[in-house]
Amino acid sequence: MTEIGKALPEDQITGHDSADVAPPTARVDAIAVGGQDLVAESATAAGLELKARSQWSYARSRFIRHRAAMAGLVGLIIIFAAGAFANWVAPYGYAQIDLTHLYAPPTLSGNHFFGTDELGRDFFSRTIYGIRTSEEVGLVVAIASSILGVIIGAIAGFYRGWIDNILMRITDLVLTLPALAILLTAAALWGSGNQWRIVIILALFFWTGIARIVRGVFLSLREKEYVEAAKAGGAGDFRIMFRHILPNTLGPVIVNATLAVAAAILTESALSFLGFGIKPPTPSLGVLISEGQQDPQKWWLTVLPGLVLVLIVVCVNFVGDGLRDALDPTQRRVRA
Amino acid sequence: MPEPLLSIRDLVVEFKTDDGIVHAVDGISYDVMPGETLGIVGESGSGKSVSTLALLGLIPQPPGRIVSGTAMFKGRDLLKLKKKEQRAFRGKEVAMVFQDPMTSLNPVLKVGYQLGEAIKTHFPDEKDEAIRARVIELLRLVGVPNPDTRADQYPHEFSGGMRQRAMIAMAIANSPSLLIADEPTTALDVTIQAQVLEVMKTVQTETHAATILITHDLGIVAEMCDRVLVMYGGKIVEAGDVYTIFKAPRHPYTIGLMNSLPKLTEDEEWLEPIPGAPPSLINRPPGCAFHPRCFLSQGRDRCRADVPELRMVGDGHYAACHFSEELVDFKSKFAEAVPA
Amino acid sequence: MLTYIARRILYSIPVLFVSTFLSFMFVSLAGDPRQNLLANPKLSHAHYKALFHTYHLDVSIPVRYWYWLQDVFEHKLGSSLLTSQPIWPDITRAMGHTLQVIGIAEIIAITLGVAVGIFSAVKQYSIFDYLFTTVSFLGYAMPTFWLALLLQILFTDIYLSYNVRIFYTSGLNSGVTSNTWSLDRLQHIALPVATLAIISFAVYSRYMRASMLDVISTDYIRTARAKGLPERLVIMRHVFRNALIPVVTVAALNIGGLLGGAIITETIFSLDGMGYYFIQKLGQLDVYAVMAYLAITSLFIIIFNLIADVVYGYLDPRIRYD
Numbered sequence: 002m003t004e005i006g007k008a009l010p011e012d013q014i015t016g017h018d019s020a021d022v023a024p025p026t027a028r029v030d031a032i033a034v035g036g037q038d039l040v041a042e043s044a045t046a047a048g049l050e051l052k053a054r055s056q057w058s059y060a061r062s063r064f065i066r067h068r069a070a071m072a073g074l075v076g077l078i079i080i081f082a083a084g085a086f087a088n089w090v091a092p093y094g095y096a097q098i099d100l101t102h103l104y105a106p107p108t109l110s111g112n113h114f115f116g117t118d119e120l121g122r123d124f125f126s127r128t129i130y131g132i133r134t135s136e137e138v139g140l141v142v143a144i145a146s147s148i149l150g151v152i153i154g155a156i157a158g159f160y161r162g163w164i165d166n167i168l169m170r171i172t173d174l175v176l177t178l179p180a181l182a183i184l185l186t187a188a189a190l191w192g193s194g195n196q197w198r199i200v201i202i203l204a205l206f207f208w209t210g211i212a213r214i215v216r217g218v219f220l221s222l223r224e225k226e227y228v229e230a231a232k233a234g235g236a237g238d239f240r241i242m243f244r245h246i247l248p249n250t251l252g253p254v255i256v257n258a259t260l261a262v263a264a265a266i267l268t269e270s271a272l273s274f275l276g277f278g279i280k281p282p283t284p285s286l287g288v289l290i291s292e293g294q295q296d297p298q299k300w301w302l303t304v305l306p307g308l309v310l311v312l313i314v315v316c317v318n319f320v321g322d323g324l325r326d327a328l329d330p331t332q333r334r335v336r337a
Numbered sequence: 338m339p340e341p342l343l344s345i346r347d348l349v350v351e352f353k354t355d356d357g358i359v360h361a362v363d364g365i366s367y368d369v370m371p372g373e374t375l376g377i378v379g380e381s382g383s384g385k386s387v388s389t390l391a392l393l394g395l396i397p398q399p400p401g402r403i404v405s406g407t408a409m410f411k412g413r414d415l416l417k418l419k420k421k422e423q424r425a426f427r428g429k430e431v432a433m434v435f436q437d438p439m440t441s442l443n444p445v446l447k448v449g450y451q452l453g454e455a456i457k458t459h460f461p462d463e464k465d466e467a468i469r470a471r472v473i474e475l476l477r478l479v480g481v482p483n484p485d486t487r488a489d490q491y492p493h494e495f496s497g498g499m500r501q502r503a504m505i506a507m508a509i510a511n512s513p514s515l516l517i518a519d520e521p522t523t524a525l526d527v528t529i530q531a532q533v534l535e536v537m538k539t540v541q542t543e544t545h546a547a548t549i550l551i552t553h554d555l556g557i558v559a560e561m562c563d564r565v566l567v568m569y570g571g572k573i574v575e576a577g578d579v580y581t582i583f584k585a586p587r588h589p590y591t592i593g594l595m596n597s598l599p600k601l602t603e604d605e606e607w608l609e610p611i612p613g614a615p616p617s618l619i620n621r622p623p624g625c626a627f628h629p630r631c632f633l634s635q636g637r638d639r640c641r642a643d644v645p646e647l648r649m650v651g652d653g654h655y656a657a658c659h660f661s662e663e664l665v666d667f668k669s670k671f672a673e674a675v676p677a
Numbered sequence: 678m679l680t681y682i683a684r685r686i687l688y689s690i691p692v693l694f695v696s697t698f699l700s701f702m703f704v705s706l707a708g709d710p711r712q713n714l715l716a717n718p719k720l721s722h723a724h725y726k727a728l729f730h731t732y733h734l735d736v737s738i739p740v741r742y743w744y745w746l747q748d749v750f751e752h753k754l755g756s757s758l759l760t761s762q763p764i765w766p767d768i769t770r771a772m773g774h775t776l777q778v779i780g781i782a783e784i785i786a787i788t789l790g791v792a793v794g795i796f797s798a799v800k801q802y803s804i805f806d807y808l809f810t811t812v813s814f815l816g817y818a819m820p821t822f823w824l825a826l827l828l829q830i831l832f833t834d835i836y837l838s839y840n841v842r843i844f845y846t847s848g849l850n851s852g853v854t855s856n857t858w859s860l861d862r863l864q865h866i867a868l869p870v871a872t873l874a875i876i877s878f879a880v881y882s883r884y885m886r887a888s889m890l891d892v893i894s895t896d897y898i899r900t901a902r903a904k905g906l907p908e909r910l911v912i913m914r915h916v917f918r919n920a921l922i923p924v925v926t927v928a929a930l931n932i933g934g935l936l937g938g939a940i941i942t943e944t945i946f947s948l949d950g951m952g953y954y955f956i957q958k959l960g961q962l963d964v965y966a967v968m969a970y971l972a973i974t975s976l977f978i979i980i981f982n983l984i985a986d987v988v989y990g991y992l993d994p995r996i997r998y999d
Contacts, residue, residue, distance in 0.1 A: 066355065177696050177982070179937045179974040182955055186704060186967065189959050267820050271941060274822045275956060294826050294945075297833040297846075304830070307823035314818040395899055420908075428905035435903075440896040443915050444995055454914075455904045491994040507904070 060252075063327040070323020073316040080313055084132030091126035095284050098122055107301045116301040118292070128306050130284035134196050135266045135313065138203070138285075142265035145204040147258040150211025151250065157212065158219025159242055168216065172209045180206070181271070188272050194280035199272065203265050211257050218250045252328035259324055263317035270310055286310045341368035341409075342547050343392075343515060348406030348416075350384070350391050353399060357619040361387040361401075363571035366647075369515065374541065374548040376562035376579070378555060378594070380615045384571040385551045386436075389517045391416070393431060394423045410515070429459045432508035436520040438500035442492035448503050449488025452476070455510040475506040478543065479536050498529035502536055509544050516546040522557065534561060555598055559583060564653075567591050570616045570626035573647055577654035584672045587656040587664050589631045595669050625659070633660045682987065689979045693972075700971045701742045704964055732758060745968065754969040759961060764969045768954060772973075774849060775943070775950035777857065779935050782870045786877035787928055791921070793878075794885020798893065798920075799912060809882060816879025825872045825945040832868065844868050847947040869946045873939055877931065884927050888920040895919075922992045926985045933981025937974030 064070055083090045092112070093099075098120045107116040107124070115124035157165040187202045222228060223246065231245050266286075272278030273287030281288055286306045293302025350362040362384040369375050377385045390396050392408050392415050408415040415426065435441045443451060452472045456463060469488070476484035479502040492500060501521060508516055518537065522530035534557065541548060550561055558565050558579060565582055567575040567590065575588040586592050593611035613630040616622055622629055624641040634640035639659050647657040658664075729735045733744040748755030753765035793813075797806040816824075829846045836842055844867045845851070851861050892898060893916055901915045902908075938952025947953065951970065958966035990996040 063355070174692065174696055174699070177692055177975050177978050178700070179934065179971065179978065181940055182937065182971060182974060183700070183703075185940070185956075185959060186700075186971075189962075190704075190706075263818070270820055271822060274820075275941065275944060277959070290823065290826065294829075297826075297830045298837065300830050300834070303823070303826045307820070307826070310820060310823065311815070311818050314820075315814070318814070318818055393903060395902060397894075424905040424907060426905070427903055433903045435896060435900060437896060441900045443897040443901065443919070445918050445993060446915070451900075454901075454906065458905050458907075458910075493995045504900070507900075 060327040064323050067323035067326055069319045070326075073319025073323065076312065077316040077320060080132060080309070080316065081136050083129055084136045087126075087129045087133045091123075091129045093123035093126040095127055095130040096122060096282065097126070107305065115305045116299075118299075118302055119296075124289075124302065124305065127284060127289055128286070128309055131286040131289050131306060132309060132313070134279065134283060134285040135269065135287075135310070138196050138200055138269045139262040139266040139313075139317075141200050142203045142207060143258045143261040145200070146207035146261060147211050147254055149204065150208035151215050151247075151254060153208065154212035154215025155219055155242055155247065155250075158216035159223060159238070159246070161220075165216070168212060172213055175206075175209050181268075184268065184272060185275065185277050188277040192272075192277060192280075195283045196269075196279050196285065199269055199278050203268060207261055207265065211254060211261075214253050214257060215250045218253070219246055222246045222249060256321055256325045256328060259317060259321040263314045263321070266310070266317075267314060339370060342371045342411070343369040344407075344409040345388070345392075346407045346409075348388060348391060348408065349404040350387050350396065350401060351404055352401050354619075359618045360571050360621065361618060362391070363621075364406075365568070365571075365573050367566055367573065367576065369547050369549060371514070371547055372545050373563045374550055374561055376558040376565040377549060377551045377568060378553060378558055378565060379568035380553060382615055382618060383568040384618075385568050386519050388568075389433070389519065389549055389551065392517070393427050393433060394418075394420075395433075425459070428455055428508075428513070429511045430513055431515045431517065432511070432513040434501070434504050434508045434516070434518040434521045437524045438497055438504050439524065441504055442495075442500055444492055447489055447491055448495065449473075449476075452488070452503065452507050452510060455507050459511050471510070472506075475510055476503065478509075479503070479506045479540065480532075481506070496529075497525050498532060501525060501529075501533050505533075505536055505540060509540050509546070512544050513546055515549070516540075516544075517549045517551070519551045520553070521550075523552070523554075537561065555594060567594070570621060571618060572626065572657065573655075574627065574658070575656045576647070577651070581651065581654050583669060585651075585664075585667060586669055587650045587654065587661045587667075588658045589633050589664070590627050591656075592664070592667065592669065593630070595671065625657075633658070633663060678987075678990065681990075682983070685983050685986070689983065693975060693979060696975050697746075697968070697972045698739075698742055700975075701745060701968055702738055704967055704971070705738050705741065745965065748965075749969070749972065754972075755965055757958075757963050757966050759963045759966075764966055767966075768951070768969060768973065771938070771949055771951045771954040773857075774948060775936065775938050775952070778866050778869050778943075778948065778950060779873065779932065779939065781866070782873035783877060783928070783932055783935070785870070785874045786881055789874075790878045790881025791885050791924065793882040794924070795889060795912070795917065795920075797882065797886040798889030801890065806886075810886070813879040813883045816875055817883065819876070819879075821872065821876055821939075821941045822945060824875060825869070825942050828868045828872060829945065849949055866948070869939070869942045869948055872942050873935070880931065881924060881928060884924050885920065888923050889916055892916045892919045918992070922989060925988050925992060929981050929985035929988060930978075933978045933984075936977040936981070937970075 092114075099117065099122070100120075107114060112123070115128055117124055118127075153168060157168040184202065184206060188199060191202060192198050219242075228241060228245055231241050236244070269278055269285065270287030270290070273280070273285050274291045276291065279285040279288055281292070286309060289306040290303055290310075293299065293306065296302070345368070346366045348362055348365050349360075352359040352361055365384070365388060367375075377388070379385045387396065387401075391403050391406075392410075394415075396403065403416055406416060410426070411430070413422075415423070415431075418426065442448065449469065449472050452475060453465075453468045456468050456471060472488055473484045476487060481487050481499055481502050487495070487499075492503075495503060505518075505521070508518075521537065522533050525533060537548070537550075538561070540546075548561075550557070552558060562579050564578050565576070566573050567582075567588065569590050575582065575586065575591045582591060583595075586595060590611070593609075596609040597611060599608060611630055616626045616629075622641075624639070624643055625631070625634065625645050628634040628640040631640065637660070643659065645657045645659050647655050648661075650656045650661050726735075733741055736744075745755065753763070754768065756763045793809050797809050800806050832844050832846055836846075842864070845865045846868060849862065849865050850856060850859075851865075856862055898911060898915055901911045906914075936951070938950050938955060940952035940956060942948070943950040943953040944956050951974070955967065955970045958970065
């Protein structure tokens with residue numbers, strides 16, 4: 002049986018109709034190993050001294066040089082900060098009604114930047130509160146699914162045997178399921194309308210990709226000499242797993258987790274849009290778009306929160322691409 | 338003195354990277370005579386492959402750039418050719434055998450097809466049967482057994498040694514007058530290496546092609562080559578005929594290379610490695626690039642200040658060292674093995 | 678090859694059973710079909726006891742799965758618990774519509790995606806490359822539902838402002854009659870097709886470009902150039918075929934997933950396809966209809982996984998399945 006093209010499971014559930022493919026994560030497997038003791042050579046006047054730089058400082062300098070990634074990071078910090086401090090940033094309350102301005106179109110000069118909806122609620126404020134929810138979903142899902150994935154992947158890759166078998170069967174099975182449909186069903190049946198149930202459902206779906214990557218690294222490294230050496234030196238299983246092998250998985254896990262933020266936000270918005278995810282009154286970008294589309298003539302109610310959503314995803318993807326380039330020591334970027 | 342087949346002058350090739358400009362080839366000049374075998378030796382990163390890839394226009398640009406230089410071949414400057422003219426030379430007049438036979442053949446096309454393509458490209462009117470017959474003849478020449486069946490197989494059905502034979506067959510398909518072999522045996526097992534070198538020799542006697550053999554293995558040079566260039570840090574540091582250089586090298590780096598080789602005829606206490614690491618090609622050491630590792634440069638400012646020119650130190654023997662004269666009486670440990 | 682396909686099919690059968698069983702457990706546990714009956718005030722206690730018995734709702738879920746399986750094979754997916762209507766006619770009609778929309782959209786997306794991917798890679802860092810890299814990056818970041826809504830808003834606006842009907846924004850046909858290949862139908866499906874084609878195009882062109890660039894930098898392409906082969910032939914003969922391999926796999930898997938219905942797109946354009954059907958039935962918690970949908974969709978995915986592997990083996994002689 003070939004493994005080709007089997008995209009990582011979270012690729013399937015980005016909320017896209019074209020479900021199975023996701024270029025941002027597709028190459029992650031390739032990064033897995035290597036670069037543990039990358040030494041940057043910088044010959045001094047004597048031409049002989051080697052200055053050792055750690056892998057991380059090397060990665061950092063490459064990330065900083067990646068212009069799109071830095072732009073994405075700055076954009077993301079601004080958007081997420083606005084969301085996190087929504088209570089202070091938003092000029093109006095989430096549900097504050099202004100009956101004198103119903104369906105006001107967006108203006109740059111007036112009070113209602115993004116316009117208002119049928120109850121005169123300020124759409125700029127609503128969008129910022131929506132960002133807060135999306136941001137919570139994205140970050141918590143990414144962190145929770147990464148932790149789950151790393152633990153399961155590490156155990157499967159290190160001990161192999163039946164644990165590994167079960168893990169691989171589960172991921173095989175997940176790949177044959179219509180991901181969005183299953184998520185919708187889960188959300189329809191277990192969702193409660195607020196974000197936390199959705200977070201749990203998404204996290205339970207997202208861990209398999211990371212688990213596969215971590216498992217791969219563990220499988221390839223557990224036979225390596227330095228792990229043998231650690232074993233010979235009497236190190237216990239946990240010490241070997243955490244001190245000697247786990248650091249090698251950090252690069253791909255970080256890249257994957259970053260991209261999972263975007264995937265989770267997109268998926269949540271799709272579920273909410275279809276009416277099965279977060280439900281009003283909890284604010285969410287998907288909910289806002291879903292409410293706004295009921296009147297196509299009030300275009301701002303659909304377009305503006307969607308634009309913010311696209312902006313978040315673009316920023317996250319830029320950061321993810323930058324991290325991949327920075328953390329992949331086998332691929333040194335050559336400037337055109 | 339016969340006309341050289343290929344005459345390179347002042348070739349400079351650079352690569353742009355994030356860390357700065359890599360001076361891969363830093364002003365080298367040499368000639369290749371018709372029918373001779375010229376070895377180019379040096380550590381990895383010394384610029385030995387890049388200098389020949391530049392001839393064929395195979396340097397990826399960007400990031401690479403041929404800054405200056407000429408390469409006269411049969412009255413034309415290879416570096417100034419238009420794309421189309423360059424293609425007419427490639428594979429017909431100048432052909433190349435690459436280092437890694439495992440990755441140098443297209444995995445989805447049959448070996449026979451890939452060989453035939455080399456002919457068809459330059460002789461588009463040739464009939465398919467004639468090309469096929471030639472392909473089989475070529476495979477037989479390089480010692481591929483059952484060439485008839487083998488031609489219809491894919492590269493993955495060939496072993497490493499067999500693939501390299503097929504690569505050699507492809508290179509000589511149009512009887513080129515210059516064959517460039519870039520570390521043709523490095524990726525192979527030692528026993529296979531000898532076989533492939535045998536094939537190279539056979540091919541040379543058949544085609545009379547001049548050969549540039551790039552290697553880091555002095556043993557291969559001794560066995561295959563007439564003349565040798567030693568490269569270090571993108572420059573030629575010593576050049577001469579193989580006997581002279583093996584007997585009486587005049588550059589400290591060449592001496593270092595030889596001392597790091599085992600001499601199989603007697604017991605040696607130990608081998609002497611060259612201290613230090615190859616130079617950075619981005620921030621080259623000032624003066625002689627080899628001075629930080631050199632046993633002659635101790636306490637001498639000149640080595641740190643002036644770049645030594647390649648100058649004649651004997652009959653057809655050149656070295657780029659300020660203090661080359663101090664090595665006149667040096668005898669390499671291989672001196673007795675070299676016939677007079 | 679044939680034995681490989683046979684083995685894969687045999688392996689797929691238990692996978693399909695396990696996956697439908699899990700779906701069944703999952704759907705039945707949470708969307709208890711008895712709730713719907715109990716909620717109906719017209720039914721007496723004895724009445725729904727009888728109903729439970731007829732529909733085997735009084736047994737445990739694994740046993741119910743067994744009855745459901747029998748129903749699937751004997752009565753073409755069985756019938757809905759809510760409406761007692763047979764599922765088969767509804768779902769096949771929806772499948773036909775989905776097939777039409779997905780078919781057109783994917784043909785457009787693959788053709789354009791591959792072509793643009795090749796040109797972007799060959800002319801890397803050109804204006805063309807930057808333009809399409811940006812387009813596909815945006816297409817990739819864009820939620821499908823938002824893209825669909827933008828198109829819908831745009832064409833509603835055109836209609837309302839100029840009273841010109843270029844494309845319809847909802848439904849499959851204007852009248853009651855359904856006509857598969859009429860101008861009216863094409864006006865209706867143009868926007869859903871465009872939505873799906875744009876999203877798929879973004880994916881394919883990105884993949885094709887990356888894959889072309891990977892292949893262009895390989896040793897064997899250098900060999901092809903060293904032969905003196907013209908660049909056009911290097912690209913078409915040597916790069917293209919190798920670069921196509923991963924893209925074909927991705928496309929096959931993508932189509933397999935989409936045939937289960939473009940849930941979001943069909944919902945927005947009220948297009949009577951598989952995805953729309955699913956959303957309707959999920960909203961009503963029509964357990965057996967949802968199950969029928971999940972089973973058929975899983976089957977499509979498994980079939981297209983197999984197709985992907987077979988095509989891969991055909992394109993890459995290194996893969997030998999036996």
